[in-house]
Every structure is written in C-alpha cells, then in structure tokens.
Amino acid sequence: MSHPEVPAARTARQRARDQITAEIVAAARLRLAEQGPAELSLRAVARDVGMVSSAVYRYFASRDELLTALLVLAYDDLGGAAEAADASVRARGDVAARWKATLRAIRRWAIAHPSDYALLYGSPVPGYAAPQTTIEPAVRVIVVILRIVTEGVRVGAIEPGDAGHLAAAPESAIAGAIGFVRSRELAGDDLPAELIVRTLMAWTTVFGTISFELFGHLVGSVSDPDAYFDLVIERLAREIGFR
Amino acid sequence: MSHPEVPAARTARQRARDQITAEIVAAARLRLAEQGPAELSLRAVARDVGMVSSAVYRYFASRDELLTALLVLAYDDLGGAAEAADASVRARGDVAARWKATLRAIRRWAIAHPSDYALLYGSPVPGYAAPQTTIEPAVRVIVVILRIVTEGVRVGAIEPGDAGHLAAAPESAIAGAIGFVRSRELAGDDLPAELIVRTLMAWTTVFGTISFELFGHLVGSVSDPDAYFDLVIERLAREIGFR
DNA sequence: TCGTTGGGAGAGCAGTGCTCTCGTTTGAAG
DNA sequence: CTTCAAACGAGAGCACTGCTCTCCCAACGA
Numbered sequence: 001m002s003h004p005e006v007p008a009a010r011t012a013r014q015r016a017r018d019q020i021t022a023e024i025v026a027a028a029r030l031r032l033a034e035q036g037p038a039e040l041s042l043r044a045v046a047r048d049v050g051m052v053s054s055a056v057y058r059y060f061a062s063r064d065e066l067l068t069a070l071l072v073l074a075y076d077d078l079g080g081a082a083e084a085a086d087a088s089v090r091a092r093g094d095v096a097a098r099w100k101a102t103l104r105a106i107r108r109w110a111i112a113h114p115s116d117y118a119l120l121y122g123s124p125v126p127g128y129a130a131p132q133t134t135i136e137p138a139v140r141v142i143v144v145i146l147r148i149v150t151e152g153v154r155v156g157a158i159e160p161g162d163a164g165h166l167a168a169a170p171e172s173a174i175a176g177a178i179g180f181v182r183s184r185e186l187a188g189d190d191l192p193a194e195l196i197v198r199t200l201m202a203w204t205t206v207f208g209t210i211s212f213e214l215f216g217h218l219v220g221s222v223s224d225p226d227a228y229f230d231l232v233i234e235r236l237a238r239e240i241g242f243r
Numbered sequence: 244m245s246h247p248e249v250p251a252a253r254t255a256r257q258r259a260r261d262q263i264t265a266e267i268v269a270a271a272r273l274r275l276a277e278q279g280p281a282e283l284s285l286r287a288v289a290r291d292v293g294m295v296s297s298a299v300y301r302y303f304a305s306r307d308e309l310l311t312a313l314l315v316l317a318y319d320d321l322g323g324a325a326e327a328a329d330a331s332v333r334a335r336g337d338v339a340a341r342w343k344a345t346l347r348a349i350r351r352w353a354i355a356h357p358s359d360y361a362l363l364y365g366s367p368v369p370g371y372a373a374p375q376t377t378i379e380p381a382v383r384v385i386v387v388i389l390r391i392v393t394e395g396v397r398v399g400a401i402e403p404g405d406a407g408h409l410a411a412a413p414e415s416a417i418a419g420a421i422g423f424v425r426s427r428e429l430a431g432d433d434l435p436a437e438l439i440v441r442t443l444m445a446w447t448t449v450f451g452t453i454s455f456e457l458f459g460h461l462v463g464s465v466s467d468p469d470a471y472f473d474l475v476i477e478r479l480a481r482e483i484g485f486r
Numbered sequence: 487t488c489g490t491t492g493g494g495a496g497a498g499c500a501g502t503g504c505t506c507t508c509g510t511t512t513g514a515a516g
Numbered sequence: 517c518t519t520c521a522a523a524c525g526a527g528a529g530c531a532c533t534g535c536t537c538t539c540c541c542a543a544c545g546a
Contacts, residue, residue, distance in 0.1 A: 013492070013543070020493095036366065038281040041533065054536080055494050063534065123279065123365025124458050135463075177471035179464055186464075200464065201448060201475060208451025209444075215367050220378075221422055221429075221443065228420035232444060239482065256512065256523070284502065297505080298525050306503065 021059050023049050025069050032070055037119045042066060067119070071130060072137050074116040079140025081109045086144050095157040096242045098148050103206055103233045106141065110210045117214060121207060142203055143186055149199050149240060150191050158195070158241040195240065202236040264302050266292050268312050275313055280362045285309060310362070314373060315380050317359040322383025324352045329387050338400040339485045341391050346449055346476045349384065353453045360457060364450060382429060385446055389430045392442050392483060396434065401484040438483065445479040 027048040032040055042063045043053040060066040085105030089097045110117040120138075124130075130138075152158035174193040178200070191199075209232050212218045213225050222228045270291040275283055285306045286296040303309040328348030332340045353360040363381075367373075373381075395401035417436040421443070430439050452475050455461045456468050465471045 011544080017492090042535090043533065052495055053534080054496075057535075058493055118366035121454075121458070121460070123361035130459075138460075173474070177465060177467050177474050179466035197474065201452075201478065204451040204455055204475075205444060205448040206451075207455065208447040208449075211364075211454065212447055212450065215364070216373075217364070217381075222420060223422035224420050231416070231420050231440065232447075235444065254513070260523090285504090286502065295526055296503080297527075300504075301524060 017059070020049075024056060024059055024066070025073065028066055028070055029073065032115050032119070033113070034115075036115055037067060037122075040067065068131060068134065070116075071119060071134050074113070074120055075134065075137035075140065077113070077116070078106065078109050078120065079137060079144070081105050082141045082144045086148060093155075095148060095152040095155060096237055098151075099145075099237050099242065100230075100233055102144055102148060103236075104229070106206065107210050107213075107229055110214060114214055117210070121211060122215075139186060145203055146186055146191065146196075146199055149195060152240075152242065153191065153195065157243065159243055198240045202240055205232065205236060260302070263292075267299060267302055267309070268316065271309055271313055272316065275358050275362070276356070277358075279358055280310060280365075283310065311374060311377065313359075314362060314377050317356070317363055318377065318380035318383065320356070320359070321349065321352050321363065322380060322387070324348050325384045325387045329391060336398075338391060338395040338398060339480060342388075342395075342480050342485065343473075343476055345387055345391060347472070349449065350453050350456075350472055353457060357457055360453070364454060365458075386429055388446055389434065389439075389442055392438055393430065393434050395483075395485065396438065400486065401438070402486055441483045445483055448475065448479060 024045060027045045028040060031045055031048070040063070042056055042060075045066075046053040046056045056066075060069070082102050082105055086098050086102045089101045149158065171193050174197055178193065178197060209229060213222070213229075218225065218228075267288060270288045271283060274288055274291065283306070285299055285303075288309075289296040289299045299309075303312070325345050325348055329341050329345045332344045392401065414436050417440050421436065421440060430442075452472060456465070456472075461468065461471075
C-alpha cells in the first residue's frame with residue numbers, strides 16, 4: 001500500500017510553490033491594475049504577499065520575468081473575452097453581428113484594463129524582448145477576428161471580390177508584403193490573400209482607435225468615443241466586404 | 244548714454260540660464276535616443292552636462308517636466324518632417340504624391356527615432372498629464388494630413404461623394420461622434436464631415452501600422468514592412484477618395 | 487538517520503527622484 | 517560703490533528601487 005499514487009499530483013512542496021507563485025502573480029496583477037507597468041515594483045508586491053523581496057527571486061528570476069507572466073495572463077484574458085463575445089452571438093448566425101460584438105468586447109476589455117492593455121500594446125520596455133511563450137496567447141485575439149471573416153466568406157456574408165471600388169490586388173503584390181507562412185497558418189488556406197490584408201488592416205485600425213482613445217490622442221477630436229468606435233467598426237466591416 | 248538698450252536682450256544671467264537649459268535638454272535628448280522614456284534618469288543627464296542632480300532642479304521642477312520639454316521637441320521634429328515632406332512635392336501639383344510622401348516621411352521619422360515615437364504615441368506614464376502647451380505642436384502632423392485632403396478636394400483630386408461603396412454617412416450621425424469645434428478648427432470649413440472622419444480613420448490606421456511595426460506586433464505576419472506600408476497608404480488614399 | 491535541497495530573512499550594493507541646507511556668485515537698486 | 521536679495525551650484529540625506537549574497541532552518545529522499 002505504499003504506492004506513491006500519482007493522484008496527489010506533485011509533491012506537497014511543489015504544490016506550495018505553485019500556490020505561492022499564483023499569490024505573487026495575483027498581487028502583481030492587482031498592483032498593475034492601478035499603476036503602470038513601468039511602476040510595478042517587485043518589492044511592493046513582495047510586501048503585499050508578506051514576503052521579503054529577495055524571497056520573490058526564488059520564484060521569478062527578475063522583474064521582467066514577472067512582467068512576462070502578467071503579459072501571458074493579460075493576453076489570455078483578452079483572448080478569452082474576444083472568444084466569449086464571439087461565441088455569445090454565434091448562435092444567431094449573423095456574422096456581421098459577431099464582428100461587431102467581438103470588436104466591441106475588445107474595446108470594452110481595453111477600457112476596463114487600461115494598464116494591461118498598455119502592457120500588451122503600448123510601448124515595449126527597452127531591453128525587454130517578450131519570449132516565445134507569449135506569442136501563442138498573443139495571437140488568440142487576431143485568430144478570433146480572422147475566423148469570423150473566414151466564416152463570413154464561407155456562408156456568403158462577405159463578398160470578397162467586389163468589396164466596393166477596392167479592386168482586389170494581385171496576389172503577387174500582396175505576397176511581397178505579407179508573410180504567408182504565418183498568415184496561412186493563422187487564417188487557413190481558404191481565405192484569399194486580399195481578405196487577409198483587409199482584415200489585418202482592419203485590426204490595425206481597431207488597435208489604433210483604441211490606443212488613441214486610451215492614450216488621450218482623441219480628446220477634442222472625438223466627442224462620443226462609443227459612437228465613434230461603432231462608426232469605425234461599421235466602416236471596417238463594409239471595407240472588408242460585409243454586405 | 245546710459246540707455247539700458249534692449250538689444251542685448253535679456254541679462255547675461257538669463258542668457259546663461261537659457262543656454263544651460265538647452266544643454267540639459269540636448270543631453271536628455273541624446274540619452275532618450277538610446278534608452279526609453281521610462282529609463283531616462285535625471286541624475287544621468289546631470290552627470291552628462293557636468294552638474295550635480297540637485298542643480299538640474301533649478302531648471303526643471305521634476306523629471307516629468309523635463310520629459311514634457313522633450314515631448315514638445317519631438318512633436319515639433321515630427322511635425323517639421325511631415326511639413327517638409329509635403330512641401331518637397333507640393334510643386335508637382337500631384338496631391339496623391341503629397342499624401343504618400345508625407346505618410347512615408349512620418350513612418351521614416353518614427354523608425355529613425357523610435358524612443359521619441361514611443362514618447363509621443365506609446366503608453367503614457369500614469370499620473371503624468373501632458374500640459375496644454377503640448378497640444379499645439381501635437382496637432383501639427385494631423386494638420387498637414389488634413390490640409391492635403393482639403394487641397395485634394397479643392398483641386399478635384401478627391402471625389403468625396405462616391406468614394407467607392409462607402410456611402411457618405413449623414414452629417415447627423417457623424418456629428419454625434421466627432422467633436423466639430425476642434426475638427427473644424429483644424430480642418431477648415433470647406434471639408435465635409437464625411438471626409439474628416441475618413442481622414443481621422445486613415446491617420447489612425449497609419450499610426451496603428453507604424454506602432455505595430457515598431458512594437459513588434461507584425462513580426463511573422465508581415466515580411467516586407469516597406470511594401471506593406473506602401474500598400475496600406477495606397478488603400479487608405481483610395482478609401483478617402485483619391486482617384 | 488543523515489545529507490541534500492528548497493526557500494525565507496537579512497544585509498548590502500548601486501542606482502533612482504527629490505528635498506533641504508549651505509555657501510558663493512550675480513545683478514540691480516539705493 | 518555699496519548693499520542686499522535673488523539665483524545658483526554643491527553636497528548630504530531620505531525613501532525607494534532591482535538585484536546579489538550569505539546565512540540558516542525546515543522539508544524531503546535515500
């Protein structure tokens with residue numbers, strides 16, 4: 001009966017370590033919510049969890065590593081919010097509604113978590129390169145958007161060919177600018193290059209609009225940010241080819 | 244003959260003060276070029292100009308005030324670059340060429356001065372509100388863009404009405420989202436609201452594209468950033484109505 | 487039971503923004 | 517020309533930061 005029995009999973013020490021790691025991350029997340037990424041102090045979060053600063057270094061090799069953990073968490077949170085918004089209206093079968101709901105959810109998340117948004121999409125800390133492990137959660141949100149467009153084409157909600165006066169560029173011209181490997185991998189083979197470009201541009205515009213709003217570059221020019229954002233995503237939908 | 248004589252302008256002390264102020268700003272600018280705004284250390288720039296840190300406080304009340312000075316300088320630099328690019332092709336009378344040259348110059352400036360760009364358009368420092376004196380140099384670049392569009396309408400290079408399938412939205416809908424006072428003030432009365440929105444969106448997309456490129460969010464998706472940027476501004480021109 | 491390992495605590499280093507005091511220099515008014 | 521206040525540079529000091537190193541104890545495996 002001395003079977004070690006895997007069920008207890010990892011050893012007690014390991015479990016304690018995981019729990020304390022989670023505590024530190026949670027405390028850091030709290031601090032990040034009311035300060036900026038640059039102001040996040042490892043010593044302060046150490047105090048919050050009742051440890052001395054040097055003890056935290058048993059769990060995170062540096063402040064940047066702690067920031068990376070928060071980065072992944074934030075990407076996942078945003079990706080989850082986008083996916084949830086998409087899923088909530090998917091049943092209605094209205095692809096345009098999915099487009100609007102998802103983009104609105106992204107903006108809502110950004111407004112609700114400005115520090116996290118700045119961490120993800122603001123100026124990067126010089127000398128800090130996000131490790132490979134962050135790119136997978138990072139692409140979740142754009143994948144949601146690409147999937148909606150792909151679905152739109154599939155069910156005929158998007159007319160890729162005649163989206164207005166914008167003649168579809170020849171594949172060769174686009175191939176010169178877009179990295180097909182990655183794009184295909186994310187978007188799937190059934191999305192024409194033309195639509196990949198349009199979606200990428202639309203996502204860029206959405207990001208720019210949210211950033212301008214959050215970083216205060218629209219004050220004075222835009223009186224009603226909600227209405228303006230709706231106006232923007234409506235136009236983006238038309239430019240992509242939503243009918 | 245004891246006329247104080249204004250020509251010597253300010254007193255010697257004042258002139259020395261101005262010169263030292265300029266020295267400090269120049270040193271800070273140098274440091275900012277190879278570090279980020281968050282890393283800019285007032286003590287370090289004090290050492291660079293051969294002063295002790297407390298002496299710098301005679302010239303700038305805080306580190307943020309020094310950053311504000313750099314902010315204004317950077318805005319002016321960018322605005323000047325945009326105006327110069329516009330002026331360099333204005334003689335040709337080709338409004339579309341002015342559009343492309345100006346936006347390309349903006350991107351070139353951003354790539355050449357990434358830290359300045361991050362200072363202007365990256366995540367703002369929490370708790371730091373840019374004072375009123377910064378908004379005037381800040382609008383220079385968008386004014387250049389708006390002026391090109393206005394010119395385009397005037398000479399008939401832009402067809403505002405039928406810019407593709409995008410039916411011009413009713414003024415009322417746009418008026419709900421855009422702050423007309425400021426927009427009119429910047430754009431002039433002769434630019435229809437529809438075009439103001441399109442230009443604002445285009446500028447947002449340009450900003451988003453440059454930010455994505457500079458902040459590393461396009462790696463993997465875009466293989467040739469130069470070609471991609473050209474592709475983007477070409478499409479934006481068409482969406483605005485350039486023929 | 488013994489020896490290894492993990493992890494907490496503390497001191498310490500080098501750096502930061504910012505304040506205060508203390509002389510000295512400067513410039514203008516009497 | 518003298519006087520006196522304002523301007524200014526230097527230094528010490530405070531509270532804070534990220535990070536390292538050492539010490540020491542508790543938990544764990546053999």
